[in-house]
Amino acid sequence: MSTAIQNIQATYAFVERNANLVKRYWTWELVWMIYSIANSLSVSFIGMGMEVLSGEQANVDGRFLVLYLVIGTLVWRYLTTVFYWITDVISIERWEGTIEYTLMAPIRRVVHMAGQTIFAVFYSLFFTGVVLVATVLVFDLDMSQANLWGGLVMLIAGSFSFIGISIMVSVLPLLFPERGAQMTHIVIALLLLVSGVYYPIEVLPKTLQVFGVVSPATYVLDGVRLTLLEGTPTNQLWPQIWPVLLMGAALIPIGLWVFNLAERYAKRTGKLARNG
Amino acid sequence: MSENAIIVNQVIKRFGKAKQNNWVKNLINRKAKSNGHNGSKPAEEEINGPVMALDTVSFEIKQGEIFGVLGPNGSGKSTLIRLMSTLLLPDDGQILVMGLDPVHQPIEVQRMINRVSVEASFFKKLSPMENLIYGARLYGMGGKEIRQRVVKILTRLGLEKRNIFNPMEEMSRGMQQKVAIARALLSRPKILLLDEPTTGLDPVSKREVQAVVNELKEHEGTTILLTTHDMMEAEILCDRVAILHKGKLIALDTPEALKELAPRLNGHKPSLEDVFIHLTGDKLKEEEKEDIESAQAMVHAITNTEETVEEELQPALEQ
Numbered sequence: 001m002s003t004a005i006q007n008i009q010a011t012y013a014f015v016e017r018n019a020n021l022v023k024r025y026w027t028w029e030l031v032w033m034i035y036s037i038a039n040s041l042s043v044s045f046i047g048m049g050m051e052v053l054s055g056e057q058a059n060v061d062g063r064f065l066v067l068y069l070v071i072g073t074l075v076w077r078y079l080t081t082v083f084y085w086i087t088d089v090i091s092i093e094r095w096e097g098t099i100e101y102t103l104m105a106p107i108r109r110v111v112h113m114a115g116q117t118i119f120a121v122f123y124s125l126f127f128t129g130v131v132l133v134a135t136v137l138v139f140d141l142d143m144s145q146a147n148l149w150g151g152l153v154m155l156i157a158g159s160f161s162f163i164g165i166s167i168m169v170s171v172l173p174l175l176f177p178e179r180g181a182q183m184t185h186i187v188i189a190l191l192l193l194v195s196g197v198y199y200p201i202e203v204l205p206k207t208l209q210v211f212g213v214v215s216p217a218t219y220v221l222d223g224v225r226l227t228l229l230e231g232t233p234t235n236q237l238w239p240q241i242w243p244v245l246l247m248g249a250a251l252i253p254i255g256l257w258v259f260n261l262a263e264r265y266a267k268r269t270g271k272l273a274r275n276g
Numbered sequence: 277m278s279e280n281a282i283i284v285n286q287v288i289k290r291f292g293k294a295k296q297n298n299w300v301k302n303l304i305n306r307k308a309k310s311n312g313h314n315g316s317k318p319a320e321e322e323i324n325g326p327v328m329a330l331d332t333v334s335f336e337i338k339q340g341e342i343f344g345v346l347g348p349n350g351s352g353k354s355t356l357i358r359l360m361s362t363l364l365l366p367d368d369g370q371i372l373v374m375g376l377d378p379v380h381q382p383i384e385v386q387r388m389i390n391r392v393s394v395e396a397s398f399f400k401k402l403s404p405m406e407n408l409i410y411g412a413r414l415y416g417m418g419g420k421e422i423r424q425r426v427v428k429i430l431t432r433l434g435l436e437k438r439n440i441f442n443p444m445e446e447m448s449r450g451m452q453q454k455v456a457i458a459r460a461l462l463s464r465p466k467i468l469l470l471d472e473p474t475t476g477l478d479p480v481s482k483r484e485v486q487a488v489v490n491e492l493k494e495h496e497g498t499t500i501l502l503t504t505h506d507m508m509e510a511e512i513l514c515d516r517v518a519i520l521h522k523g524k525l526i527a528l529d530t531p532e533a534l535k536e537l538a539p540r541l542n543g544h545k546p547s548l549e550d551v552f553i554h555l556t557g558d559k560l561k562e563e564e565k566e567d568i569e570s571a572q573a574m575v576h577a578i579t580n581t582e583e584t585v586e587e588e589l590q591p592a593l594e595q
Contacts (some may be wrong), residue, residue: 009413012418020399020410097397098398102460104391107414108383151587
């Protein structure tokens, strides 16, 4: 059998396994989806609240604010779902005790990560789509002017840089068997702070704005807001797309390199064993 | 290709680091020295130094051989298997698997081996079929025939068909272990590493697994490394047996030849268990004695410290 077919089989192994896990843990997925919808709605209602709190003289456009926040919550939901599915590459196997069997299989780590990533992107798109439908129904949002296709292109382009970051962060559960999975949350919290998910990054102190400029999420949010709020055509998204593609091109190989280093360290110190 | 399936050459593996600035240790050593003890250097190294999981271990396993490794808990059996299966890197020495180095050619080695560990590790919510297909795909297998092969292997190991599609968490430990063995067989490995595969199995299941191991040797020519605590199992299955103790290889021969290493009891030929106890039990007793002496020195040092503190505090208390 050719190496290419073997690699395709191995890549598909992770896609199929994760799909089976979602199927078997469907109640948990349902709970997580309800949580995500409730979370998205809560944040988006702040827009309506601002209109009421500011009074009529302030002339706050509540509908615009709601859509601004909805986009923030949806983009953030998508990026974090991709992030957590990839960072779970190790922690889920530690939880189940299968990590040694997966890491002793004759596959290259890039194939391993490709399988995990393909599933992460497709599942996150589906998951975010459901949250979007629920939000649109509740707020009766007018999306007739929105360039949905452009928004999707921007999300996919932004995925690559997030994949690179996620692969890098996924070494934490490899290096710290007891608390590594919890450590991944700090990365997502910092990105949330500096990327302008619920506010323009201009409101941040100058030092934090610098981090905002190097965060791929900033560009994804900008691009998606342009397409959904202003209906910007896809061919005018290049200023937002090229930075995230560039970051992805750098971060994915760096992520794989970091993962290989961490795997080697774990094999030298015996951290792969289930009991750590 | 080499006649040997596996060559283990002067392999050393340590875990952990030496602890620095241990004030309790320093206190005990100071007190022990001041009380005329000759220090407690060996015990000190054992307590604070890195754990020597494998200490300059060398042996060879011939192709098609069933090679047993016996040893008390913590003797280095699982470490040895993890080194062979590319899950650990040696600190020194070299292992060759079918002439390939697991450190520098891991993928090539991984294609030829598979492993069953003492704990059956699976995605517990997934069924045996889902788990095994996942495992098979990682080894580049797929298609309809793999499903048929999964059913064939599992039923051969005594699993009922209805259990093949139910979640693993609903199965007994023995049944899960059979699925673990099936997973290893699915990739048709040239070398099978079995780390206590029958631990926790009932006598019937144990025999079924042992029959499969024998079948693999007879019909497939698979080389098998088997670690076990079951001396009878080692005697029945293994062509040669190595005994590890505290990371050191202390004996290696055929089961019959090993029996010559222990004295006869009441004129009876010793069993492999007698040999095992003879070789590792006496050493354990010596270590227990050393541990007791070390603990006594520690208690003595602490008691003296308390006495010194009391002596120093006494005048203040009397005031």
